[in-house]
Amino acid sequence: MNKPQTITEDNVVPAKRKKRAPKAKRWGLMLALPVVLVAIGLYWWIASGATVETDNAAVKQDIVSVSALVNGPIGQVYVKSGDAVKRGDILFRIDPAPFQVALEQAEAQLAAARLQTTQLQTQAAGTGADITGSAAELQIKRNALGRQQALLKRGFTTRADYEDALAEVRVAETALADARARAANANAAIAPGEQPSIAQAQAAVDKARLELSRTIVRAPMDGVVANADRLQVGQMAAQGLGMLSLVHGTGAWVEANFKEKDVGKIVPGQKVHIEIDAYPGTDFTGHVQSVGAGTGSEFAILPAQNANGNWVKVTQRVPVRIAIDGTPKKPLIAGLSATATVSIRD
Secondary structure (H helix, E strand, O other), X not given: OOOOOOOXXXXXXXXXXXXXXXXXXXXXXXXXXXXHHHHHHHXXXXXXXXXXXXXXXXXXXXXXXXEEOOOEEXXXXXXXXXXXXXXXXXXXXXXXXXXXXXXHHHHHHHHHHHHHHHHHHHHHHHHHHXXXXXXXXXXXXXXXXXXXXXXXXXXXXXXXXXXXXXXHHHHHHHHHHHHHHHHHHHHHHOOOOXXXXXXXXXXXXXXXXXHXXXXXXXXXXXXXXXXXXXXXXXXXXXXXXXXXXXXXXXXXXXXXXXXXXXXXXXXXXXXXXXXXXXXXXXXXXXXXXXXXXXXXXXXXXXXXOOOOOOOOOOOOEEEEEEEEOOOOOOXXXXXXXXXXXXXXXX
16 A cells, blocks of 8 residues: 655655746747847848849940951951950951052052153253243344444444344344243242142052051951851952951950939949859959949930820939959850849948
């Protein structure tokens, strides 16, 4: 037969402790939950105002459309799409034969102009000798007239001989005047300095030589060749028509279009975290280089007109240029989509 258990202090205390333990845990959980919520809210409040982000961004690079400066069929091609070239490297060449012929014709015209100028100078020099001879002849005739006049006064000659001598003086004076007129005309044909006909012919030679040199098309900068599909031998190259594109090998940047409510917080120099869709897991760093002077719609070919009264407010976006710091870890291809996060509290 079991003896009745005696209730003592040692038996009562553990029972109370067992009842208090679940209650203490409940109070701890009830207090921890508000603390966690406050911490999360505080973090969200601090972090939410520290950055502005947009996924409307893309990698940009300087792209030059290379075209021929003269018309003609392509004779030689030295590059293809994807080739890296340096500034001054030959890209393609236009058939130079017609331009070489034009240069030879211009050089022939220059030689003819120089010959004509030499002839005019020789003619001008000859008219000077004519003036000297006519002046000497006039002096002789005048001396003869003087003798006839003296003899006529003494009665040793006839009136007819005197008048003949006077007529010869008049003829000599006319001959001298004609010589001087020819000299004036010859000197007038020779312009001071360079002869106009020579200058015109020289300009034609320079133009022909320039066009001949432009048959060789060179790279205007370092870069990578793209869109060279039309660059085929025999293809007609037209002046001003792009034959290929040249993408600058370095100097890529990111153009991010931020909403107008965010762009007021962005200033040049702020740090930027960049993520490019083509390279997940690879982070790029940069800084704000400049903020656009106008929204994207203002630079459109046909800007929106809101004067008809049916106006709907559309959030505008402002382009922000972001420079990439250091050397990129991956090749940056123009047009790649990106996400830009600007630290506005820096």
